[in-house]
Amino acid sequence: MTVTAVRTDPQRLTLTIEAEFAASVERVWQLWADPRQLERWWGPPTYPATVTKHDLWPGSRIEYHMTGPTGDQPHGYWDVLAVEPPHRLLLRGGCASDDGTPDTDMPISTLRVGIAEVAPGRTRMTIETLFPNTAALEHALAMGTDQGQSQAVSQIDAILAEETIQR
Amino acid sequence: MLIQLYGCISMGVSVPIAPPDVDRVFAALADHTRRDIVRRAISAEEGVLELAGHYPMSFAAVQKHIAVLERAGLITKQRVGRRKVVRTNLETLILARRLLDQYEELWRARIDRMNQVLAETAGAGDTVET
Numbered sequence: 692m693t694v695t696a697v698r699t700d701p702q703r704l705t706l707t708i709e710a711e712f713a714a715s716v717e718r719v720w721q722l723w724a725d726p727r728q729l730e731r732w733w734g735p736p737t738y739p740a741t742v743t744k745h746d747l748w749p750g751s752r753i754e755y756h757m758t759g760p761t762g763d764q765p766h767g768y769w770d771v772l773a774v775e776p777p778h779r780l781l782l783r784g785g786c787a788s789d790d791g792t793p794d795t796d797m798p799i800s801t802l803r804v805g806i807a808e809v810a811p812g813r814t815r816m817t818i819e820t821l822f823p824n825t826a827a828l829e830h831a832l833a834m835g836t837d838q839g840q841s842q843a844v845s846q847i848d849a850i851l852a853e854e855t856i857q858r
Numbered sequence: 859m860l861i862q863l864y865g866c867i868s869m870g871v872s873v874p875i876a877p878p879d880v881d882r883v884f885a886a887l888a889d890h891t892r893r894d895i896v897r898r899a900i901s902a903e904e905g906v907l908e909l910a911g912h913y914p915m916s917f918a919a920v921q922k923h924i925a926v927l928e929r930a931g932l933i934t935k936q937r938v939g940r941r942k943v944v945r946t947n948l949e950t951l952i953l954a955r956r957l958l959d960q961y962e963e964l965w966r967a968r969i970d971r972m973n974q975v976l977a978e979t980a981g982a983g984d985t986v987e988t
Contacts, residue, residue, distance in 0.1 A: 693973055694966055699958050706961045710969045714976045721979075722972050728979065732971035816969075820961055 695815070707819045711809065719806050719814045720777030723747075730755065738765075744791075747774045753784070754791045768793055769802070780804040883954050886930035891915075892923050895944070899933050902945035906935075909944060 696709040712719050722728050726742035734740035734757045744754035753769040768791065769784035785799045801821040809815045886892055891913060898909060910920035924944065927933045931950045935942050 694969055697962055706958055706965075708962065708965045708969070710972075712973065712976055714980075718976060718979070719972075722975060728975050731975050732968050735967065818965060820965070 705819050705821050707817060709815060709817050711813060711815050713812060714814055715812060716777050716806055716808050716814050719816055723780055723804065724776065726753075733757075747771055747776070747780070749773055753782070754787070764789070766791060778806050882930040883932065883950060886926050886932055887954065889923070889926075891920075892927055892932075895920075895923060895927060896932055896946050896951070899944045899946040900948070902936065902938075902943050904944060905942050906944060 693710045693712060694708060695711050696707075698707040698709075699705070722732065724747055726745035729745070730740040730742045733742075733755070738757040738759050740755050740757045742753065742755045744752065746753075749771055751771050753771065754766070755768070756764045756766040758764050766787040766789060767784060768787045769782040771780070772783055773779065773781035780802075782802045782804075783799060784793075784802075786794045788794055803817075803819040803821070805817040805819075807815050807817075887896070894912070895909060898904065898912065906921060906924055907917070909924070910917045913920055924933065928935070931947055933944050933946050936945045
């Protein structure tokens, strides 16, 4: 597994994932900087992404859509807030209408990406997801609780601990 | 209500009940003493007075912590015979946990795909684990 750590911070509403790749910093940076590479990993296989606008400059906007199995095409965007190639990227974005206009009713989330060399040819990427606003969290949490109580209890330590899971 | 995980794909599930105030839930869980109270109250055996005995702080301070947890929907006070015990609301905890798990899964899948992209774009002299 390349994922080396997962941290949740309930107070700041963040989830941080760390992964290590056997590749140079520059090549890991290209996963974000090259739109053709970005669209290959962003969406799940059932919803491949197409990046239609992509400039990594502060103030610029990345636009993309995804194509679903029934031909539906949800659109999204990321505003580039900060960029320091090949080490740092700060994005804030959400969903958009078909013509790319940001949908202000939909949640906005923030991504902070850090890329650093840990050894020659070995690169660590840290992705911090700042959970969207409360409304978005409520959407995401709006799932039924269909699990049994015994399973529930076994999950509880995980949320109660300020965890760093090493895997 | 809709869940927006993968960018803007709606993975919709309808909700029969109002979800808890999530900011409050996470804020309540951000404190060590409150997490400990939630852990102890899973067994629903102790009242406020007994719970307060576990912590080196005033009864009033523990009462305040319990009030925060109660407002967040993480615990409820329940009458058992003549006593009132504090009980953890497992559903609220599970909802919070699930959200975190979903984001984690989303990014794990993306990182797997990143690895594939790196493997396929490997240049001379590069080796990539898959």
